[in-house]
Amino acid sequence: MSAPxxxxxxxxxxxTTGHEWNGIKELGTPVxxxxxxGLTLGAxxxxxxxxxxxxxxxxxxxxxxxxxxxxxxxxxxxxxxARLERAEWTQRIETEPLATLxxxxxxxxxxxxxxxxLFGDNCQACHGGKGVxxxxxxxxxxxxxxxxxxxxxxxxxxxxxINAAHPETRFSQMLAFGRDGMLGRSDILAVTDYLLALGxxxxxxxxxxxAEVFAFNCASCHGDNARGSVDFGAPDLVxxxxxxxxxxxxxxxxxxTGRAGHMxxxxxxxxxxxxxxxxxYVGWLRENQP
Amino acid sequence: xxxxxxxxxxxxSLLFLVLxxxxxxxxxxxxxxxxxxxxxxMILFGLAGLFMMLRVWSAPNPxxxxxxxxxDAPTKAGxxxxxxxxxxxxxxxxxxxxxxxxxxxxxxxxxxxxxxIRPIHTSGVIFGFGGNALIAxxxxxxxxxxxxxxxxxxxxxxxxxxxxxxxxxxxxGYVLGITQSKEYAEPEWYADILLVxxxxxxxxxYIRTLMRRKEPHIYVANxxxxxxxxxxxxxxxxxxxxxxxxxxxxxxxxLFSGVQDAMTQWWYGHNAVAFFLTAGFLGMMxxxxxxxAERPIFSYRLxxxxxxxxxxxxxxxxSHHLHYxxxxxxxxxxxxxxxxxxxxxxxxxxxxxxxxxxxxxHKVRDDAVLxxxxxxxxxxxxxxxxxxxxxxxxxxxxxxxxDWTIGHVHAGALGWVAMITFGSLYxxxxxxxxxxxxxxxxxxxxxxxxxxxxxxxxxxxxxxxxVIQGLMWRTYDESGTLTYSFLESLVAMHPYYVxxxxxxxxxxxxxIVALYNVLMTIRMVERTSENVAPDLPATAPQAVPAGE
Numbered sequence: 001m002s003a004p005x006x007x008x009x010x011x012x013x014x015x016t017t018g019h020e021w022n023g024i025k026e027l028g029t030p031v032x033x034x035x036x037x038g039l040t041l042g043a044x045x046x047x048x049x050x051x052x053x054x055x056x057x058x059x060x061x062x063x064x065x066x067x068x069x070x071x072x073x074x075x076x077x078x079x080x081x082a083r084l085e086r087a088e089w090t091q092r093i094e095t096e097p098l099a100t101l102x103x104x105x106x107x108x109x110x111x112x113x114x115x116x117x118l119f120g121d122n123c124q125a126c127h128g129g130k131g132v133x134x135x136x137x138x139x140x141x142x143x144x145x146x147x148x149x150x151x152x153x154x155x156x157x158x159x160x161x162i163n164a165a166h167p168e169t170r171f172s173q174m175l176a177f178g179r180d181g182m183l184g185r186s187d188i189l190a191v192t193d194y195l196l197a198l199g200x201x202x203x204x205x206x207x208x209x210x211a212e213v214f215a216f217n218c219a220s221c222h223g224d225n226a227r228g229s230v231d232f233g234a235p236d237l238v239x240x241x242x243x244x245x246x247x248x249x250x251x252x253x254x255x256x257t258g259r260a261g262h263m264x265x266x267x268x269x270x271x272x273x274x275x276x277x278x279x280x281y282v283g284w285l286r287e288n289q290p
Numbered sequence: 291x292x293x294x295x296x297x298x299x300x301x302x303s304l305l306f307l308v309l310x311x312x313x314x315x316x317x318x319x320x321x322x323x324x325x326x327x328x329x330x331x332m333i334l335f336g337l338a339g340l341f342m343m344l345r346v347w348s349a350p351n352p353x354x355x356x357x358x359x360x361x362d363a364p365t366k367a368g369x370x371x372x373x374x375x376x377x378x379x380x381x382x383x384x385x386x387x388x389x390x391x392x393x394x395x396x397x398x399x400x401x402x403x404x405x406x407i408r409p410i411h412t413s414g415v416i417f418g419f420g421g422n423a424l425i426a427x428x429x430x431x432x433x434x435x436x437x438x439x440x441x442x443x444x445x446x447x448x449x450x451x452x453x454x455x456x457x458x459x460x461x462x463g464y465v466l467g468i469t470q471s472k473e474y475a476e477p478e479w480y481a482d483i484l485l486v487x488x489x490x491x492x493x494x495x496y497i498r499t500l501m502r503r504k505e506p507h508i509y510v511a512n513x514x515x516x517x518x519x520x521x522x523x524x525x526x527x528x529x530x531x532x533x534x535x536x537x538x539x540x541x542x543x544x545l546f547s548g549v550q551d552a553m554t555q556w557w558y559g560h561n562a563v564a565f566f567l568t569a570g571f572l573g574m575m576x577x578x579x580x581x582x583a584e585r586p587i588f589s590y591r592l593x594x595x596x597x598x599x600x601x602x603x604x605x606x607x608x609s610h611h612l613h614y615x616x617x618x619x620x621x622x623x624x625x626x627x628x629x630x631x632x633x634x635x636x637x638x639x640x641x642x643x644x645x646x647x648x649x650x651x652h653k654v655r656d657d658a659v660l661x662x663x664x665x666x667x668x669x670x671x672x673x674x675x676x677x678x679x680x681x682x683x684x685x686x687x688x689x690x691x692x693d694w695t696i697g698h699v700h701a702g703a704l705g706w707v708a709m710i711t712f713g714s715l716y717x718x719x720x721x722x723x724x725x726x727x728x729x730x731x732x733x734x735x736x737x738x739x740x741x742x743x744x745x746x747x748x749x750x751x752x753x754x755x756x757v758i759q760g761l762m763w764r765t766y767d768e769s770g771t772l773t774y775s776f777l778e779s780l781v782a783m784h785p786y787y788v789x790x791x792x793x794x795x796x797x798x799x800x801x802i803v804a805l806y807n808v809l810m811t812i813r814m815v816e817r818t819s820e821n822v823a824p825d826l827p828a829t830a831p832q833a834v835p836a837g838e
Contacts, residue, residue: 009586011649016586021435021509024580029589035638039599042631049627054620062620071619086770110769120775129777 090273098151102280115281118274122266131285136244136261141285143241146172148230149286155279161265162233169265172233177217178256187213192251198226198238199246293363295351298444303343305448309455310336316480319538324466328459328480328540335455352443358830360433364446366722368426369715371454372419373805376708379414380798386411387794391787401465409464409476415703416474416566418457423711424570425450425492428515430718431577432496435512436503437828445495452488456481468540472555474562475529479542482530489523504828510593514573517601521565529558549616557608564604567702571666571710572600572639578714579663580646583653588645592638599635603628610681613690622683629681636674643667658734662713665742669705673698688764693783694756697749704745704797712737712804719808721825729810737800737807744796747789755786 006018009027019026050056053065064070089110093101101107119131128134131141138146147157147170160166163173177183183191187209194210197203204211214226221234228236235243243261244254266275294302309332316329386408388395396403429446433439440446460477463469469476477485496516500508531545546554580587587593609617609625644667647654654664676698680689689695716734720727728734762779766772824830 011585012588017590019505019507019590021505021507022437022581024435024509024577025586026507026590027586027588029591031589031592031595035592035595035634038634038637039631042634046627046631050623053623054618055623055627057620062618065623069619071614071622075614082770089769110771113767113773114769114771117772117775120777124775124777 093273111280138243146233159267162263164265166265173260176258306336306339323539325540361440365426365430372422375418383411384794387791435509438502441498449492456485479534511573511576518570525558556611560608582660583650596635596639603632613686633678640671658738659716666709673702688760692756692759693752697752701749733807737803740800748793751786751789
């Protein structure tokens, strides 16, 4: 083992210590002063900050810090303050009739801003950005609403949901006419074609079979003229809007296997004011159709 | 395999047999549980190992002269494994990035859903790529700086093979849905036990070789490597304390619950960053950077001070992952202050590395291998500054849960960890396979610029995305209500997700180039230079100091 004698590094002019590891020599450069300054400042910061703030644990408790700051109390204070600031308008929203609020431009300005955010966070995933729906989820900004479209009804639908867990939930189910053997294939096809013809405005005079099937099986909920009924949450079958698709196979499937869409109830998840803002926002969407 | 003695071959065969036995127990006992699939993997692994042992069963003991050389076979295998895992892990990473931008690229239903393949990416690059590179380089550095051969042939192979079995069990388990749901600690109890055995053997190799060293002092790189091994063992054992629901089922339940579980997890998680991704790779840097630059470390003393600073302070920092949560405020304060002060030893390390290059900057200009290491030190400085900054509570309230964190992690993972690894492996490969140089210097340049541009695109995309996200989530209008919905923030992130995919893909291409270049270097036929100094331990008759 050869321990080379200390020599001078030509670049730095400093001596090496004589230690060497497979060709890497140990250069004797002292630790730069700035490192010690940094460590000292760091230690000072550490000491001062942990004296000011809750920091060091003991056996049963911890040092509370001279500033008396605690994240729990600070967040509670901020939430209370925010609630207070919002109280001036939340109180109006909660108490005044929706129709009155809808005619107040100041309220509607809030609805257009905050209502949009609320809608985005809670409704958009199913009903789409402008409420125009997705496959399986109804268009709620342009189509007639199945349970009624005045503001109070919209609010109620949002509050209790459809086929939801809420005790007062709206309940609606379309039977599986084909699967459960109430109608045969040819009956379903006949009524499908009858409905498609009705919707397109074509003549249905010679579709007596389809009309008959409809009258006996569908009219009780969807109405004699197939324009739907808000009492049962039964959609209008003549307009251009289809939840599950308006082409022949989709309509056939709906009749064959039945439908029972689900909308969650939002009472308990959203505040009272938020529920009412959403109702106003949906109403506004319907009036200013995209 | 023929470098093993007969006794070592017998011991290896026995262990492969035991592994096969456990495999059958899992495969049969775990019927109807995902554990059975892992049983079959263990059987295949065990039988393959057994087959390899039997092929060389009757070979004679290695000649006595081989003990006068360093034992580099596991290092060579580890280099290849690291690069292969790197390509796999980065490819899955690019896929995961694509999934975030275009969710329809989930190609095989639940098997390849985001939640299952994302840990393949993280484990693939951290454990597969990083871990194998650490094992390979540590064996090399340990022997060279101690001028002593590893005491036996069996243990380094046990570590490398066992470790890669762990990686395979981890990655395959994710696809099957086996996970503890703890970030970077996803593998279940049996894989965790395997890793403990491997890790103890790894540490013992270190201690035993250092005890045989022929240098009076332990080189600083070994301190870093040892801290990496020792602390990762501690972290791994504590965070994975769990009770399996039965010995024939993969699922287990953590010993901790609630906020204690979260704190244990992030004590583990952040120190995995500290000791796996920092201390280990600093060890790498402290050997390969001065060797390649042919300069002594700027200040050896500073490297020691930085070592103890990093080792002491990182331990406290984990709670900064849980700012503004149910974790008590005092724990957050401690996590924050130590994270901030940690900047001093971190920058001392980065500065020490860069100042080491004084007198060698012309080499940095000409040699992409050294430039990789230089860039790594710069990214190390950037990332540690950013990390200390993000640990400050009010800053964290903006950055937490956003892509800023992802940008920060990748500045470290791509810019620091991967760059220092590629630089070190490029330096190591010609030494290991006795070549005078790499197959292609030009390809190293190509890789360098791919890696740098990929990292910059990635990190800038995530910085932008993260800050936009954080601001959108906290923007209130005059009525005191949120201005943006969460969905709007997703829409705003989309272009950055596309950019991230591009950045990641550039980086992946670089890794593929590296793998190709290394394989071609190994295949390259050339006469070794007559002037290469002998590279032998101090015990060898013709040993003279210096070499690689």
